[in-house]
Amino acid sequence: SQGRADDAWRHYVALGRAADDAAPWIAAITPLLLPGVPDGTPIEAGGRPAPLPDGVILTPFLPPTSGRGPSGAVEWRSATVHHLRVGGAVIDLTVTVEATGVEVDITHVDGGKAHLAVLLPEPEGFEIRVEYLDWMRREDADLRTPIPVEVRPGEEPHQLYGRVIELHADLPTGTATRLPEGTHLAGIVFEVDPEDPYRSGLERIAGVLSELLGVATHVRSSGRRPEMWSPTVFRLPRGPGRAARLRYLTSSIETYLLGRDGN
Numbered sequence: 001s002q003g004r005a006d007d008a009w010r011h012y013v014a015l016g017r018a019a020d021d022a023a024p025w026i027a028a029i030t031p032l033l034l035p036g037v038p039d040g041t042p043i044e045a046g047g048r049p050a051p052l053p054d055g056v057i058l059t060p061f062l063p064p065t066s067g068r069g070p071s072g073a074v075e076w077r078s079a080t081v082h083h084l085r086v087g088g089a090v091i092d093l094t095v096t097v098e099a100t101g102v103e104v105d106i107t108h109v110d111g112g113k114a115h116l117a118v119l120l121p122e123p124e125g126f127e128i129r130v131e132y133l134d135w136m137r138r139e140d141a142d143l144r145t146p147i148p149v150e151v152r153p154g155e156e157p158h159q160l161y162g163r164v165i166e167l168h169a170d171l172p173t174g175t176a177t178r179l180p181e182g183t184h185l186a187g188i189v190f191e192v193d194p195e196d197p198y199r200s201g202l203e204r205i206a207g208v209l210s211e212l213l214g215v216a217t218h219v220r221s222s223g224r225r226p227e228m229w230s231p232t233v234f235r236l237p238r239g240p241g242r243a244a245r246l247r248y249l250t251s252s253i254e255t256y257l258l259g260r261d262g263n
Contacts, residue, residue: 028047034061035093035095049085052084052087055087058117076098082109087113089110091114097123104160104161108151116149117146131143131161184215186232190220193221212257
């Protein structure tokens with residue numbers, strides 16, 4: 001729901017390593033990632049989604065990376081879901097990541113016609129600025145909304161394409177393998193405005209992090225300073241930037257814990 005595709009695949013891999021009886025869980029999760037079926041869709045044996053209704057909206061994740069690509073670059077990759085049942089049709093759906101954008105190809109395989117819509121996924125650190133349906137440019141007002149497609153027997157595959165541009169990174173990159181000694185000594189602080197209306201929620205998050213990391217974590221008002229050791233300060237300004245920072249924090253902690261625990 002947060003659009004953290006890379007993290008979702010890391011958890012997916014970790015799930016397969018963590019338990020001998022993980023197969024049913026993996027089968028249940030797979031269709032939520034590819035082809036991105038709606039939450040609550042019945043899943044049949046082997047991870048095959050039940051027939052989807054005509055007009056379904058799909059939100060596929062990008063295929064997972066190898067983890068060996070250069071930092072800041074888009075790694076080329078592709079994945080296909082075969083014989084997906086939508087309305088009266090059977091289709092193949094392919095998601096491809098290229099250096100300049102993301103492509104989704106929809107091919108009619110069997111049956112009658114069907115309608116569906118696809119929300120193009122964005123590579124992490126990039127933003128889709130232009131979208132095309134069968135190489136006809138969409139209006140700017142329609143960007144980042146599901147692209148409607150009608151598939152019919154005998155048609156050529158439909159091509160959905162989003163051209164991407166790299167975003168300016170305003171948060172650290174890389175993966176931590178251990179916490180700094182200063183963090184262990186002085187803890188972690190969420191710094192917020194004195195009258196922040198969501199402070200109680202952030203205090204609950206701080207309590208969870210204290211348990212997960214074994215490091216004292218609390219919330220303080222901006223402008224205050226500790227008397228001795230300086231904690232690791234995570235500033236949470238009010239406004240739309242807060243959600244991005246919390247996603248970043250969640251991703252960083254999950255990645256750290258997966259690496260630390262060897263799962």
